[in-house]
Amino acid sequence: MTVSLEINSITAHYGTTKVLENLSLLVKAGELVSLLGASGCGKTTTLRLVAGFLTPTSGTIALGGKDLTRLPAYRRDIGLVFQNYALFPHLSVRDNVAFGLKQRGIAGVERSMKADDMLARVGLSALGARFPSELSGGQKQRVALARALVIEPPLLMFDEPLSNLDAKLRVDMRVEIRQLQRANGTTSVYVTHDQEEAFSISDRVAIMHQGRIMQFDTPEELYQRPANAFVARFVGFENLIPMKVVARKGEVATAQAPGGVTLDFPQRRFGAVPDDFVLATRADGLAVSADPASAGIPCRLGLRTYLGRAYQYQCETEAGHLIANGSLAEPLASGSAARLVPVPEQCCVLKPE
């Protein structure tokens, strides 16, 4: 049974502080959606609202068309995986996994069989009799996963599940989580502050900031075509240059950067540009050219660092401090003058903030 999760115009407060504002999100059946953002952006609040540990000020939450908003948490049937595992310290691994089954009135024999099956699926068959205090972090998180999955919940939610694990294990576990989620086809919500984790594991990612969703899209779209300056900065567009169109001739718009230099923006390469826009690029999206005649932003090169695939320059321009990558073939001396030429394929034209 796969169902969709619908969050409709949720507003939530902690006391008098508004933490979520009019937030809507549709997680399709079988999809894994990540809520990504810095701490305090409202991602955990959203998860807790869906879990039923918080009540929204307004708005509704529905799972598979059934309204959950006023349903107590223990009747929501949602599998939760916590950052700190939250295993029952007084129960063995097997009893931890069987806990949810016991609440559902499933009798002894069937219960232990199901628990053992699930333990086998997460590769912990041998550890059923152990207690949580005797497990490593990765094993604990597997038990937590098994405990949440064994009740076959229509919705699975993860709250920073890998934050307490070391880097190597984190990568292994996220692959494992994704495989299990795929195999079961369970609709899932995954909260994290780690961009790589969110992008690698998710069908779609909602980037959150100050209680709102800034963009909700596939990882590819987010990474290549951020919808606004916040998301652009979030996904690593180092350079955000405010531009103003000063002339339009046929399909070519001429726009001026701070400091006076003008650049041409042919529509066939950059799309239609509004009168005021922000040119966003990563360091790779600005080519460093020593040729003073090239159509780029004049700059003075500062510190040069070696990235392996390119040299990276800190550049001082009249449009502010920019970061650009130059070819390995011709390292340029710091202090020399150069031009930064936008690479159209790697540029985004954004509305000003």
Place this chain on the structure above:
Amino acid sequence: MSGRIHPALVVFGAIVFIFLVAPLFIIVGASVSDTPYLAFPPRGLTLQWFWNIFAIEAFRSTAITSLQLAVLGTSLSLIIGIPAAYALNRYRVELPKWLSTVYVLPILVPEIVFGFSLMKSVSVGLGTPIFLSLLIGHALLVLPYSVRVVSASLASFDFSVEEAAISLGCPPLKTFFTVLLPNIRSGVIAAFILAFITSVNDVSISVFLTGPGISTLPIQILAYMQQFFDPTIASVSVLLMIVTVAVMGVVEATLGLTFLAK
């Protein structure tokens, strides 16, 4: 740190140990002395003073009252104290800071003042029966121990465990009993023992609340000593020590005493 202990530490440790244990030895000795007054070292050997305790009706009845008060008062303090400790820890951020201090007040206020004000407000003010007044007094007296000790074990409890149980379909109240309580069990037992001993030992509050016909064992011991100076008092003390050791023995056998050190 391989087994080399400074000689001064040995001497110091021995002195502390002697001061702790010697008075107990003296009492044990005095309790079996065949003299009509407290004597140490004992002269002769007799158990008559122990029989004397049981022969004196006042010792029997006050001992029963003390036990009833200790069991009921401690239970009452835990019934109030466990939920209070839970709320103080669970909602630490939301609750005002001074609230946790309120639960320690019975320890902070001089007991004599506390006893007197209880007499004025409860026994006299409300006209409650003597036993009930004593029960209220003892429950309040030991409440700080219940709240503090249970709080200490809740401080290391991860409340997301509770949320995990709820998310798995366990209603909140059932979660409290099946998940939370088993995990703070040692704290609850430690609180019970501390509160129990405090209640049995109490003089300064009980003295204000006792009345005609009802008294507690420590008050009876004081009253007896004012009239008689025979070794009966020493044998009562020994008996109390034996009871304490027996309680500890039972706890040790069932739980292990290590939890008291936690």
